[in-house]
Amino acid sequence: MTLPRGRGAAVVGTGWSDVARHSASPLGAHVVQACRRAVEDCGLTMADIDGVATYPNPSRPVGTTVDGIDVAGVNYVAATLGLTNLGWACSVTQGTVIGALVEAVNAVLAGAARHVLVWRGMLNPPGRFGRVARETAEGDDQFTRPYGLGHNVPVFALPYARYLWKYGRSRTDMAEFVSRNRERVVDDPESVFHGRSLPVDEYLRARMIATPLSLYDCDMPVTGCGAVVVSATDRARDLRHRPAHVAGRVSLGLPAHRSVVMQYEHLAESGRRLGALLWADAGLGPADVDQANLYDGFSFYVPFWAEWLGFCKEGEGLDHLADGARDRAPVNTNGGALGRGRLHGTPQLIEAVRQLQGRAFHQVDGARVTVAQAGDPLHGAAAVVLTNEV
Template sequence: MWDFRNKVAVAGVGYSKLERRSDRTLAALTLEACDAALADAGLRRSDLDGIATSPAMPRYGGRKGVDEGIDVVTPWYLAGLLGRASGVQWIGSTNGMVTQSLIDGALAIIGGLCDHVLVYRALHVPEGRYVNFESSHAVGSDQYLAPYGFSMPPAWAAVVLRRYFELYGYERSDFAHYIANNRANAQLNPNAYWRGKPMAAEDYPGARMIADPISILDCDIPVDGCCALILTSAERARHLRRPPALLTGFAASAWQGAGGTPMNMEDMWDGAKDVAPRLWDATGMSPADVDTAQLYDGFSVLVLTWLEGMGFCRDGEGLAFLRDGHGDLGGRLPINTGGGALGEGRLHGMTQLAEAVAQVTDRASERQVPGAAHSLATISNGLAKSTAFLFSRDG
């Protein structure tokens, strides 16, 4: 087991408004989320001495991540905006996902480098299409994909879902219950982009197709916005405003898998199955201990590979589990209780972290899983840069 099990905690969570295209700058949205997280924890800007994020802009083709404050907010820049340019003791920046920043921040606290770490993710929706491969040539890894039109993540996810359907005899209608129920969960989440816009299971089969069988309802919606967490030691967190969400343990994936295509089902399972035993070893827990699971859903199909890879279902049985309602609030394993990224908007894993925190601190109001003691959060697709966390209730 990890020596620092339950020694670090999330003490506060803050969101900016999540909008399709905001008329405020990304920097302003980031400050809104950071100040909300500090206020939630009962801290002031002057208490912050650590900041970490993954600032990259995940755009495919086109210009990306070049204008500080507009389409990226790096932690150095943010330290200045917060008036903490000279107060910050530690800064973390990763080209993995922001969830790696949570690991870095926890280790910085354990290592005594700083006391209160802000972990945030700010994302901007660019002009035009998010995925827009207009260049005449493709270099690097793109040269094996873009000439064939294989330049957009929905298509990468589509070949995984297609193979899953074909091998296990499912069809799109089998996903309708989960997708509609997930949207119902989002109705109970004040931060969710799709709050106030419910959908019926009957809306799913006819949804606009992006890359068959991935429809618009299988993709998280890109938003302008930010979510921020405050990390501190469990000891300090117990004296702050909110009950702490204890970080029981984590595991990260370096599983590369086959080249030739960015995602394939077998390697996504293998990556998750590489992470899973390390998470259970670190935490001393097992799938049976998990009361609610927040499984990354930048694309719907990822819920399936995580559900199976983490050991909740056998390979190929995840979709039947969801179809039969076992992932609903009140089901055997409530999944993405706040609507996930499909319901909340694209925040690259912050959604899953924030919801796990809410559930183990009894802050999920109408969507609370009663007494939830342990919540899993898994992020990305199981391949390299993926992470899994277990958060636990204090006391």
């Protein structure tokens, strides 16, 4: 395999905040903590940061939002961290942290910034998550909410149910992956599920939220933040850790289909398109990848993305997770969101970087190429291919 030449941008630092199921601290405190740790991790100072990017949308409806309390946008972070040398800032309107990362990479390549701080903070205030209390259904909601689609889980259950029926699979086929995924964080003190395993039989007995999605098929809402620093390649090589060079990146943008009900075939068509664009931009293919980090806001997205990115044939994603992914390109070796909580793509991105730097908690020997993908194809999915060589 011949690695492509570096494209001029690299991820050089990573940082987690403290992560909790619920937290008495405002979201801004977690975001600032993660950002400081990411900047310190690569040996820079706040005076070096001249660009910022985030996807600031609240993780659930919270009424009136206050910057620094319910969300933590570019204005709050810049003011709180004293970023006085900013020349570029971006707030992505849809997507995940990887969508913000793509914009940061574009800014570095265009010469608009040299060191860009990127983060995604998630809030889980006290109370039940996602309770729907509306008395009326307006707009597109009038066609869905009265019929049981008043929350994300039943909405996302539909394409999963279609997939299981189409390929003759069942929840039993998912059980081993979810259980093994949790085992990866049992001994990891950074994970909110530290010390809490999930045996296969417990997964299969779990309370159903919207068939076929159970409690353990959904990432757990948490309060926390992950952050990274993107730098120009000529500056990255002099920093503290080995750079994770950006070989390819894509942000899917608008979906190819518009439907009030999520359909599996629509997801698959857009997902395949993202995969084709990603590998074309990177000059690499799935066979070159040593370790993969795939979105898992719901468990089924992991086999879906394994198929759409070309790691296996369509309909064979669950078999890939059970067999091939263990040896050829291990998936979500830090537990992903299912193991770390709902952190919206930051587990995927940070793990991809740390694997290339040789600093992962469960390190893959000889990892030279990783992929980090986050989001679903109809809501701003994005992905990057990273390498540790230029």
